[in-house]
Amino acid sequence: MQCVVRFPAKWVDASSFEAALCSSGPHDPTSFEVAFEFPIGCKVMVDTGIRLLSLVNQLASTTRRVRLDFEEGETGTMGYLDRMGFFDYLADDVEVLPSRPFYSAAELHRGGNAALVEIARISASERDEELPTRLTDALMQSCHARPDADELRGAAWTIFAELIDNIFSHSGTRLDGYAALQVYPGGNRLLVAVSDSGLGIMETLRPALNTEFPRLAGLSDTNLLVEVFRQGLSRHGPDRGCGLKGSAAKAIKFNADLDVRLPNQRVFLRPARGAYEAHKAYCHEGLSLLWGTHIAFAFKLAS
């Protein structure tokens, strides 16, 4: 069966990405061919871009035929994805229409634009030691007008360092993870996204709950996820898990929104009264399968 995912002819953010996926299940066992269509006017945002990259590479790794059809060609969202380095990491056997870019715009212009950090690969075999610093520098270029800019630098570095390290430590993935950053001056915000195709937080944590945190075993996935960021839960027991908790605490201090996509759920958290609270979370369950953990933080450029 062929599965067709058609994105809308507008900005594709995390919500419209899910809406496009929801009618079709690219990971469905009956689908052996998946086509992603990008009509004229379709503009993929950075967090969606790396979620899409992860999804497409997941599908390609399961021997499905995958096709990306950019109806506007390189003048449209394909040009943006190329600038971000999307095609540098796209699995070789994925078909691209009208054709793959002749050369990589990301390679040509890498580091040349302060408003973005090109997609970086997160691979256990090849650790990019500069990545948290590069993301931080880009964030600071854009957020220097914030009154709390000075404190933001150290906090941002820690957030990126912990999120990326979490992929190395926990996801046990054979597929690469990705990170990228984009500033959206019109929306007064900056998005930083980190995505991996490994085991999701729930898959690693759930089996350990009965022994490590029996009190929490009865929580729903959404409530449990909120506790991961509030209390810092880890399958390795109460000594660990401080990384995500610490990142969240810093993100809250700087009023950043947090969006987490798990294999079948998505949770959006907005800080309220100095915390992320379960009852303030926007949750979507029963989503189309996407392996791994995909996290995006949104910072305001100026308050």
Added chain:
Amino acid sequence: MASMNENVRMLTLRELMNRPEGWGREQGREVYQRLLRSVEGSAGTMVFKISMRGVQRVDISFASETIVELARRYRGTKGFCVVDLSDPDLIENIDAAAARKAQPLTVWQGKWPRVIGPAPTQGCREALDLALARPQVRAAEFAMGKKDMSIANASMKFKQLWEQGFLLRRESAADTGGVEFVYQRIG
């Protein structure tokens, strides 16, 4: 009387790191092994001052695997304190890591010690404040300054602080001829 703090060694963390940033658990474990070798290489040393000079950043995971893990491993026998630390973000990250592992760490800013990580219990707070304010203290001295505080009760509080890693202690001859413990802040 000899103080155990006379036997102090400085460890400059940056010299054991590959870069000025300490990032992640894996790097942390590598640096921990180097720290461990330095500590085991000076068997008689009771107190190690970990200098943060030259360290630009450490994340929480790195702090957890290095300084905090080291202090926890030797809790009660050797003391580890942190010096040359003023960056609020570094302090916050080490504090978060120490709190997570319930391992207090003494941070010296000039002549002033303060403890980060887990807070002492309410009942031990005053005893800790006294111990931090002077090089060494006996339970009897704490009991003497407080109404309704027996020496046995004061001893209990200091013992607890020692067991939890807030203080070090050594045996000393008591005025009465027996043995009593002298408690010392770390560093």
